[in-house]
Amino acid sequence: MAFNRFWFWYSTIALLLHATTLATDCPESPTLLHLSDGPYENYFYSDCDSSSHIIVTSPLPNSNLDLIGPRLLVAWPAGNSGIVSIFESQNGQRGTLGIHLGDSSSVETVAPIYDEGKPYPEVGVTSSITFNNSATLTVPILGSIRIIRDYTEGGRYLHPNLQAANQFSITTDGGATINRTWLDGATTTWLTFTPMNGSDPIRINRDNSPVLLFGAGTYSFSASFNYPQLKRLSPKQVLNQASIGLIDAQPDETNSLSFLAYSDKLLAGAWRFLTYFGRDSMISLLLLQPVLSDGQGGAIEAVIGSVLERINKNDGSACHEEVIGDFATYMNIQDHNLVSDSPTCDYKMIDTDYYLPVVMKNYLVDTEAGKNRVSDFLKTTASFLADNKGLTYEALAQITAEKIMQTSAPFAAPGGQTKANLIHLKDNQSVGEWRDSGNGIGGGRIPYDVNTALVPAALRAIAALSRAGFFTDHPEWATVADTYADVWEDYTLQFFEVVIPQTGAVSLVKDYVNQSKFPGPSQTETIQSDIKFYGLALDGGNDQPVVRVMNTDDCFRHFLLETSNQTQLSSFLSQTADNILQPFPVGLSSSVGLFVANPAYGGDPSYAQGFTRTDYHGTVVWSWQLAMMGAGLARQLRRCEADGVPVFCHDESLYRKIVAAYNHLWDLIDANKDQLGGEVWTWTYNNGFQAAPLGDFTASESDIRQLWSLTFLAIQRETFKQYRLNGSTT
Ligand SMILES: *[C@@H]1O[C@H](CO)[C@@H](O)[C@H](O)[C@H]1NC(C)=O
Ligand SMILES: *[C@@H]1O[C@H](CO)[C@@H](O)[C@H](O)[C@H]1NC(C)=O
Ligand SMILES: *[C@@H]1O[C@H](CO)[C@@H](O)[C@H](O)[C@H]1NC(C)=O
Ligand SMILES: *[C@@H]1O[C@H](CO)[C@@H](O)[C@H](O)[C@H]1NC(C)=O
Ligand SMILES: *[C@@H]1O[C@H](CO)[C@@H](O)[C@H](O)[C@H]1NC(C)=O
Ligand SMILES: *[C@@H]1O[C@H](CO)[C@@H](O)[C@H](O)[C@H]1NC(C)=O
Ligand SMILES: *[C@@H]1O[C@H](CO)[C@@H](O)[C@H](O)[C@H]1NC(C)=O
Secondary structure, rough: OOOOOEEEOOOOHHHHHHHOOOOOOOOOOOEEEEEOOOOEEEEEEEOOOOEEEEEOOOOOOOOOOOOOOOEEEEEOOOOHEEEEEEEEEOOOOOOOOOOEEEOOOOOOOOOOEEEEEOOEEEEEEEEEEEEEOOOEEEEEEEHHHHHHHHHHOOOOOOOHHOOOOOEEEOOOOOOEEEEEOOOOOOOOOEEEEEEEOOOOOOOEOOOOOOEEEEOOOOEEEEEEOOOOOOOEEOOOEOOOOHHOHHHHHHHHHHHHHHHOEOOEEEEEEEEOOOOOEHHHHHHHHHHHHHOOOOOOOOOHHHHHHHHOOOOOOOOOOOOOEEEOHHHHHHHHHHOOOOOOOOEEEOOOOHHHHHHHHHHHHHHHHHOOHHHHHHHHHHHOOOOOOHOOOOHHHHHHHHHHHHHHHHHHHHHOOOOOOOOHHHOOOOOOOEEEEEEEOOOOOOOOOEEEHHHHHHHHHHHHHHHHHHOOOOOOOOOOOHHHHHHHHHHHHHHHHHHEEEEEHHHHHHHHHHHHHHHHHHOOOHHHHOOOOOOOOOEEEEOOOOOOOOHOOOOOHHHHHHHOOOOOOHHHHHHHHHHHHHHHEEEOOOOOEEEOOOOOOEOOOOOOOHHHOOOOOOOOOOEEEEEEHHHHHHHHHHHHHHHHHOOOOOHHHHHHHHHHHHHHHHHHHHHHOOOOOOOOOEEEEEEOOOOOOEEHHHHHOOOOOOOOEEEEHHHHHHHOHHHHHHHEEOOOEE
């Protein structure tokens, strides 16, 4: 169940087994990683020629067979592409076919394919697959991960015209090949199976859509494609000199990071998000910067450059997700009736813009390496999107900063502190920030994280960049952006504040336990005063003015800002600490981590229904939220060690409570080490919480490795004095 069995190889043995041709200039050993997660067995292979992630799913005795069936999936970063094959038992009975990779009598082996070819080499992976029963390959999808996700999490949707391009053939050695040439007419994906050890020859049934029939036994397989590859950053290249020791100390995390890191972008996660996502890259950079490589060709510039390349030059919006590879051609045909593989971008998110000035300032203003790179970096001309060709990074950064200055001005104006002037989701979009599932912010239109933390943090960064000589067209930003930030810091929290008197809180939690059928204790005896928190958003569904869901998004303000309104800061820290210390369903704490959402105080049954343990942003745990909360509280507590100015530093009981919350959070992080590299996890309850993969309960399976879940490489527990009174410790 947990991600608790790891195997590593750093040998070249695998290379020698199956490779058809060895690349000539691939000096580094390949990176291999095997991660087991319930019904999912994950194998990562990468070297300087290509990267592959193989996921073999085989039902376990307790698996929900509506969600878990035998499946072989291969995902490639290049072109965000891959293959999936869905198998069924020939006897038609679900749960009776088990599959595994490799020869069970020897060490699991995945080897690369590398064949010189024009214009691009054919690359991929080869291994063997064993069926414990006779099997049918019912659905093969070859091409884009986005198309594969339409099937796996989009209600088994198949694109008929893409599927029609699959070509099947039986080979003389009893094997079978499926290939599909992409919509670009140039790239092909191949999937080949060959019987081993006397297994039956593969048969084909061409009625309706063709299916392949396998006997029980072992078959070698290869999955490959001929598409331009990305330039991987090896573990040594992704880390800075001072952090090279992490390669030996934390091989799983550093290899995973390397698998997701390329010279011109970092990828969000494997396998579902194996491509550029702006928010994921920049949050990861914010948290990981102390260990990442800087300078030209380093990981920090890969992130900042990837975001600048993808700015919408017309309105300054930062790109949420890129559309590349076969899916780009598919979309260009759909939207413009144009056969072109030109990449495009999805700009529906509103939060992504605000991270950009912050990551730029943290690197280009605050570090020596960054300062030395300013002029060359800003002069770089964009080349990724056709629309941006020839524009400098400097010009693109300014367009986004202009958008941020313009949209934040009305709220900052005298008397402008109204709800209407807060930042809203884009029209016709139901999502806009990290909780981007259908009910992630309860139908709200004005998100908490964006308005109370991201906007003022971006404004502070724009002011600092301006003072450092950036944005020469707008010298006034050096002061104006700070003036705006003052207003956004001080006057936004109040819109989201929810205070529930003690007695009302007890009955709300009891109702919630009943409505949600939560099997654990209500913990209401721990409610000793009023409950206070800041709601997820304003203008929620069911006419809720504030979405009354307690949540972990306080972490953004703690991590990104050093606010100076002392009354507000003390009270804000106080309620965060309370909510971290209180057990769910009163607070956020459980033995499997902090839940990112607690809907117990909603007072309307739709809350319990909309935020469950099977919802992507429900009563579940996200690794990076734990990291950012840890880093955020540490940032505030460090202010007491530095100048000791904040008033909370001198309020003994408050200061002690914040340190206690910080240490409690770290106890939870330490107790869940096996989960931390994963994207999100949920729980079962049996005399206490047990961590469980989200994919056990919903078609949105969690990524086994997510970029922003690797941030514990840089975020560690710090020791804070128990109490500090104007510099003297008691
Ligand atoms: C094959 O594997 C499935 C799933 O693990 C299992 O339920 C079944 O009993 C196995 N069948 C045989 C013949 O071993
Ligand atoms: C794909 O398979 C078909 C049928 O076997 C074959 O004719 C064709 O040449 C293959 N295409 C490529 C690019 O390999
Ligand atoms: C397949 O054959 C090889 C050698 O021919 C042998 O080492 C291996 O154990 C066999 N595997 C299976 C699954 O029978
Ligand atoms: C929103 O949707 C409506 C109705 O489909 C459409 O008329 C309008 O142009 C859309 N607005 C935007 C900003 O896309
Ligand atoms: C629990 O909810 C049900 C309806 O869902 C209601 O009939 C019952 O009275 C509730 N029990 C308590 C103790 O509130
Ligand atoms: C602090 O913020 C509050 C609003 O939360 C405001 O009423 C108060 O005037 C501010 N105090 C100072 C000193 O700016
Ligand atoms: C301690 O520091 C606070 C905040 O800077 C200040 O208001 C207070 O007067 C100081 N107390 C002592 C005893 O120096």
